[in-house]
Amino acid sequence: MAYHSGYGAHGSKYRARAAPDAPPLFDDTSGAYPSQPGGYPAPGADVAFNVNHLLGDPMANVAMAYGSSIASHGKDMMHKELHRFVSVNKLKYFFAVDTAYVAKKLGLLVFPYTHQNWEVQYSRDVPLPPRQDLNAPDLYIPTMAFITYVLLAGMALGIQKRFSPEVLGLCASTALAWVLMEVLALLLGLYLATVRSDLSTFHLLAYSGYKYVGDGYYVALAWTSAALMYFIVRSLRTAALGPDSMGGPAPRQRLQLYLTLGAAACQPLIIYWLTFHLVR
Template structure:
């Protein structure tokens, strides 16, 4: 009986000779320099060597320390100059509002004739925040009203088939420039009149920005009821804003008794207040009449 070539006489299987391992597809680079072809160092090794050499150089350490001190000093100077012109704490004061204050303030801007006490309240020689004092000026309402006015202007121009990004940008920039010019004129007037008060640029910016509320109401009424409704609301909001500005500046800038004075300084202060109030309807009309047709 013949046997298969892979088995012996007793039927046992012979062990096959092990085949040689196939050559590796990639060289082992875990050994560092020796595994690189040509004896070149591993990538990044020269960079690490240069960094270590730089850190170990005393002159480099001194230069880095000197550069860090200059950067820290420059940062402190920038923060100092920034706080000099824009105080973050003062800016937070003008945004310390709540829903109840915003609702009451909007009602006061639209109908201020029944309001009696216009003096800003103080606590330990510090003015109360707007959410605790209705007479305190704020920047929240002017900021939101400005944004609303820009959006409303875009909607009005779109209804009239006159919308374009250039025209909308022109409306926003014109409204902003008018407020800045008004604030600068008030600062110059207060300086020339030598008025001693606690009014800052933020106060004047808040009082000047309240006109956006009347502008929004005028444009909305014009879009709903035409030009006749626009002029009626324009007259009402303008007169209300004039009354609000006169009473607010009388107590905030001129004092409660200065309006009754007879000296030249008191008369100049009176003219300044009345001029600032009388200028409001002109700006409101100039910024809104082209939106209503």
């Protein structure tokens, strides 16, 4: 079979036209973002753009500065008010105790009749801490006594098969409420009697909390109540009836004395009220 010149199965004069490329399935948008391997936008590109735009806005800068100023002022006011009602330095003073002080103070609370000097000692017009002065009030013993009272109450209720978390919580909250009510009553009495002394809320809280050291019953209750009454009368009388009030009018001195005696007389009543339901 003959073939025409210029044609052949191989190396033909006219080659077949190549088929056009298929259109891409997705548009290439990688050029809209900074170069990144894989064609993805750089991490945080939108966030960086928004932050730079925000920082470049003068009104935004003023608003941020004003907000920071308000937050700082509010923080300062909060710390100021907190230190006004609860001073950390004053609170540390009432917990500055050691083992020797605790042992001697417990002995003084149980047997205060032989103690002679009841005045708080000072050094450069600053009262000595409890570990250096037996007459100084503390909050360590009242706190430990309160916790011991709650634990003993739970044990007594458990022995009588009357224990429950609700009853124990009610017992603890009732004891704390009595202390707070007593402190508020003493503060009101001192205000009405116009007593000028160094007694603070922490002092009254300490003297009111010593009652939990004498939690006993019958003979122990009578002894510890009498000892606590004597201790409260001598301590508060020395603190409240200081040299500044000795020259005051007689009615004011009698009112201060009645206030001291009333605070002491309430101690055994509160002790009995907090313990009578625990003993059957």
